[in-house]
Amino acid sequence: MTTDSRIEDITARIAARSKPHRDAYLDKIARAADDGPRRAHLSCSGQAHAYAGAGPDQDRLAKGRAPNLGIVTAYNDMLSAHAPFATYPELIKRVARDMGATAQVAGGVPAMCDGVTQGEIGMEMSLFSRDVIAMAAAVALSHNTFDAALYLGVCDKIVPGLVIAAASFGHIPAVFLPAGPMASGISNDEKAETRKRFATGDATREELMASEMAAYHGPGTCTFYGTANTNQMLMEFMGLHLPGASFVPPEGDLRTALTAEGTRRALAIAPQGEAGFTPAAHVLSEKAFVNGLVGLMATGGSTNLVLHLPAMARAAGIILTLEDFAEISAIVPLMARVYPNGLADVNHFHAAGGLGYMIGNLLDEGLLHADATTIAGDLTAYAADPKLDGDRVRWEPAPRDSLNDKILRPASDPFQKTGGLQQLSGNLGQGVIKISAVAEDNQLIEAPARVFHDQDSVKAAFKAGELTGDIVFVVRFQGPRANGMPELHGLTPVLSVLQSRGQKVALVTDGRMSGASGKVPAAIHVAPEAADGGPIARIRDGEMVRLDARAGTLQVLGDDALSGPVAQVDLSPNRDGLGRELFETFRRAASPATSGASSIMTE
CATH class of the missing domain: 3.50.30.80 (IlvD/EDD C-terminal domain-like)
Structure with missing residues (x-):
C-alpha cells in the first residue's frame, strides 16, 4: 500500500526533529534489552521473594526458561470501565499456564474518574494522575522479572500513563487489554437536555439523578466519544490492542476470548516466543504516533489527547508539536459522527463498521502507515473484525461499506473534509x-x-x-x-x-x-x-x-x-x-x- 506523500512528509519532519532524542532512547532500550528481564539475574534470595506468592507457578518460575508476563492493572470497582478487570488476572494466569508459561500481577496503578470529580477538588489532581500512573507502573515492573507486560486500563489518564510506562520499559513487549463499553442507555441528547434544564432551574435534582443513572448504568466505558473511548481508538490505531478489541462489550464470551488471545499474543512476541520478538519500543515509533494522530482526526476525538500524545511520544524519544496536529487535521477527513459530534454512541459506531472499517478505508486512501509495526504484525491486520470460533478468536475482513452513513462515512465522502x-x-x-x-x-x-x-x-x-x-x-x-x-x-x-x-x-x-x-x-x-x-x-x-x-x-x-x-x-x-x-x-x-x-x- 502506498502512503500519501503528505503523511510521509509530516512523519519525516517528526523523525528529523526527534532524531537526537529517539536515538538516545533506542540506545537506552538496546542496553536494557541486552541486560534482559531475565529472572536468573536475581540472587537466589531475590528469586525466592519474587516467587513466594506464585502458588502452582513457583517451580516453573524458578527454572526460569518459559516467559513470565507482568500484569499491570488499573482495576477498581468504583469505576465502571475498570470493574471488569477484576477477573482478568486469573484468566491470564490460567492461559499462560496452559501455554507452559507464567503470569504475575506486577502491581496496581490508581484510576480516577473525571466524571466523578468534575467541579470538585479532586479534578485538580486528575491530569497529574497520569504521571503518577506512569511512575506506579514503573515501580511495578522495576523488579525486572518479566519478559512481556500486559496493561489493563481504559480511561482518561490511565492509558496515557500506562503508555508512558510501556515506553520506559520499551525493551519488553507491551499488550494493552481493554474492557469494552457499557450497554447503551438513554440518548446523549436526552441526558444533555436534562442537564440544561437543571442549570436553568426547570428540572429537579431528582430528575437529574434519574437521568444520569439511566445514562451510566452498568460495567464498561461510558458510551459517549470522550477521552476514554478516544484512548481505546488510539490503542488500536497505534497497534497496542488486538485488532477489533476496543469496543467489544465487557460481558460476553468474545471479550473473554479476546483477553485470552491477548495473553497468547504477549507470549508469542516475548523474547522466547514463536512470532518474533516485538518490544514496545519498536511499536511506539514515529509511524505509530502519526497513525494515532490520523485516527484522532478521522474520529473527531477528545481534545485531551492533544495533551497526552506529546507526553506519550516524548517517553519514546519522539517530539510532537501542535503544528503536527494541525497539519494532519488539514489532511484527514472527519469520517465519524459519535456523540458529542452526533447522536450515536460508540456501540452504534461499532455496529456501523467501527474501527475495522475506518482503518481499512484510511489504508486504502493512503492516510495511514500500513507498514507500522504492531503487536499483530503490521497495521493491515487491523482492517478486521474479531469473531468467536468456539472459545478462540478468528479475524474476518471488516466491512468495506458503512452500515450506517449517518454515523460512519468513507474518506471519499466524509462529514467534513478536515479533522475535528x-x-x-x-x-x-x-x-x-x-x-x-x-x-x-x-x-x-x-x-x-x-x-x-x-x-x-x-x-x-x-x-x-x-x-x-x-x-x-x-x-x-x-x-x-x-x-x-x-x-x-x-x-x-x-x-x-x-x-x-x-x-x-x-x-x-x-x-x-x-x-x-x-x-x-x-x-x-x-x-x-x-x-x-x-x-x-x-x-x-x-x-x-x-x-x-x-x-x-x-x-x-x-x-x-x-x-x-x-x-x-x-x-x-x-x-x-x-x-x-x-x-x-x-x-x-x-x-x-x-x-x-x-x-x-x-x-
Whole structure:
C-alpha cells in the first residue's frame, strides 16, 4: 500500500526533529534489552521473594526458561470501565499456564474518574494522575522479572500513563487489554437536555439523578466519544490492542476470548516466543504516533489527547508539536459522527463498521502507515473484525461499506473534509479548539471579554442574570502550574443555555474542557498560561476578543490590546486539601500545555 506523500512528509519532519532524542532512547532500550528481564539475574534470595506468592507457578518460575508476563492493572470497582478487570488476572494466569508459561500481577496503578470529580477538588489532581500512573507502573515492573507486560486500563489518564510506562520499559513487549463499553442507555441528547434544564432551574435534582443513572448504568466505558473511548481508538490505531478489541462489550464470551488471545499474543512476541520478538519500543515509533494522530482526526476525538500524545511520544524519544496536529487535521477527513459530534454512541459506531472499517478505508486512501509495526504484525491486520470460533478468536475482513452513513462515512465522502481539531495562535499565545461539533456560524466569534478566575464565578454570574449579550468567557489561572489544569466541564450547561438563547458565546481558557465538549466554541490549553504570566493574564473585562476557528487565530483586538498589568491571583487555596499538598512538586515542574503539561516528560 502506498502512503500519501503528505503523511510521509509530516512523519519525516517528526523523525528529523526527534532524531537526537529517539536515538538516545533506542540506545537506552538496546542496553536494557541486552541486560534482559531475565529472572536468573536475581540472587537466589531475590528469586525466592519474587516467587513466594506464585502458588502452582513457583517451580516453573524458578527454572526460569518459559516467559513470565507482568500484569499491570488499573482495576477498581468504583469505576465502571475498570470493574471488569477484576477477573482478568486469573484468566491470564490460567492461559499462560496452559501455554507452559507464567503470569504475575506486577502491581496496581490508581484510576480516577473525571466524571466523578468534575467541579470538585479532586479534578485538580486528575491530569497529574497520569504521571503518577506512569511512575506506579514503573515501580511495578522495576523488579525486572518479566519478559512481556500486559496493561489493563481504559480511561482518561490511565492509558496515557500506562503508555508512558510501556515506553520506559520499551525493551519488553507491551499488550494493552481493554474492557469494552457499557450497554447503551438513554440518548446523549436526552441526558444533555436534562442537564440544561437543571442549570436553568426547570428540572429537579431528582430528575437529574434519574437521568444520569439511566445514562451510566452498568460495567464498561461510558458510551459517549470522550477521552476514554478516544484512548481505546488510539490503542488500536497505534497497534497496542488486538485488532477489533476496543469496543467489544465487557460481558460476553468474545471479550473473554479476546483477553485470552491477548495473553497468547504477549507470549508469542516475548523474547522466547514463536512470532518474533516485538518490544514496545519498536511499536511506539514515529509511524505509530502519526497513525494515532490520523485516527484522532478521522474520529473527531477528545481534545485531551492533544495533551497526552506529546507526553506519550516524548517517553519514546519522539517530539510532537501542535503544528503536527494541525497539519494532519488539514489532511484527514472527519469520517465519524459519535456523540458529542452526533447522536450515536460508540456501540452504534461499532455496529456501523467501527474501527475495522475506518482503518481499512484510511489504508486504502493512503492516510495511514500500513507498514507500522504492531503487536499483530503490521497495521493491515487491523482492517478486521474479531469473531468467536468456539472459545478462540478468528479475524474476518471488516466491512468495506458503512452500515450506517449517518454515523460512519468513507474518506471519499466524509462529514467534513478536515479533522475535528484546529490549532489556534495569535497575540494570546497558542491553543486548540475542537470544531467537529461546532456549527459553522459559531466558528467565528468576536465579542467583549468577561474575565473569571474560576468556573464557580461563572455559574454565580449566570444565576445572578449578569450574562447578557455576546460574550467571550475568559477563565484563567486554570493551567497545570496554577491548579493542575482541571476540566471545566461544569461550564458546559451554562454556555449551552446562553447559546440556545441566541447569544454568541465562546470560552477561552488555559485549562481543559471535557473530552465530551463540542457545540460551544472553546479555545483551550492556552499557553503560556496565566500563572506563568502569559498574555491571557493581561486580558481585561470588555476587551474585544476574536476567535476564528476556521482561520486558526485567537487574538485580542485594539491598539492597546493586552497593555494592562499581569493579573495577580492568590493561588494558595489550590495548594492543600484532599491531597493537593502532595502534588506541589508536580505543579512546579509541569511543562507547558503545548508539550503535554507533564511533570515527568520534560526536556
